[in-house]
Amino acid sequence: MTQKQDTITLLAIESSCDDTAAAVIRNRKILANIVSSQEIHKQYGGVIPELAGRAHQQNILRVTGTALEKAGITLGDIDGIAYTKGPGLMGSLLVGSQFAKGLSMALDKPLIGIDHLQAHVAAHYLGDKQPSFPFLNLLVSGGHTQIIKVTAPLEMEIIGSTTDDAAGEAFDKSAKMLGLPYPGGPLVDKYAEEGDPLAFTFPVARMNGYDFSFSGLKTSLLYFLQKQVRIDPDFIKKRMNDICASMRFTIVKTLLNNLERAARDHGIKEIGIAGGVSANRLLRSELRRLGMENNWNTYIPAFEYCTDNAAMIAIAAHYEYEAGHFSSLSEVPFARGNH
Ligand code: KG4
Ligand code: ZN
DSSP states (O other), X not given: OOSOOSOOEEXXXXXXXXXXXXXXXXXXXXXXXXXXXXXXXXXXXXXXXXXXXXXXXXXXXXXXXXXXXXXXXXXXXXXXXXXXXXXXXXXXXXXXXXXXXXXXXXXXXXXXXXXXXXXXXXXXGGSSSOOOSSEEEEEESSSOEEEEEEEETTEEEEEXXXXXXXXHHHHHHHHHHXXXXXSOHHHHHHHHTTSOTTXXXXXXXXXXXXXXXXXXXXXHHHHHHHHHHHXXXXXXXXXXXXXXXXXXXXXXXXXXXXXXXXHHHHTOOEEEEESGGGXXXXXXXXXXXXXXXXXXXEEOOOHHHHSSOSHHHHHHHHHHXXXXXXXXXXXXXXXXXXX
């Protein structure tokens, strides 16, 4: 369907990890964006895949109903149904994909499978100020850390990615070592605001090309804490702010060193960040500082479009719909992509 249509209204479903989300988009404008975060994982210190799948089953109908109600539309107004086809947890993805396929069949409307990572990038197209092409995007979330060169709305190439943990994982795993609850990233960020980033030194990994590694930092923090706690059992409590500030400084430096190099090498000055970790205060302020220094235009989607959400799936689906790219009902979700 490549002919121009006056109104395009799409329902989008996102269920790749532990957030059950639904959004309605009409002509690129988000009419509803509903996210239900699964609290159950907090007590386990990480996402338990089987529990995530079950919780999606429990939530998906309610979340979708709320999105339709908030948008003020009914199922009959929908021109297509989008869903996240991967990467993510297979049990979680299957709930969203089967739900979307059921609706697609029942309503006889096209199905649009969307790549979760492309959708994180597409979150930039929801803002008032949008990057022009080509732009570089640093995608930093609990599952991914990538530098992506974007040449058209859904045309992109990964030019750097993590060889082990994602940036969000580095935050969360470090936080766990400090006894903080999951997900620890926002708490580390909060404590870091009151600490000295140069109090302790942790290694900044330098990998091939624009790749990242955070396992050295994790090991170094573990040994450092074990040593200090042997000397003073209250060390973590006493120096929480300084440890968090030093760790945050190291993670942000690791991320931005590569981004700055990639921007310079590619001669690109349109630079964005996306994904849950882009909520990090130091990452945001350092991106702006580097932007001023290097004459970049910098872009960060609104927070609600940075963490996992269905609005980003919806905007990506809008482009696919316009291009006439639809999925078959036998499309199978995929669990793994690049990190
Ligand atoms: O994009 P997202 O919601 O989900 C994934 O696709 O993974 O990202 C969640 C990640 C978690 O690791 C969380 O700790 C991290 O983003 N995060 C932060 C902050 N806010 C969320 N990390 C550091 N500083 C923050 N302020
Ligand atoms: Zn994500």
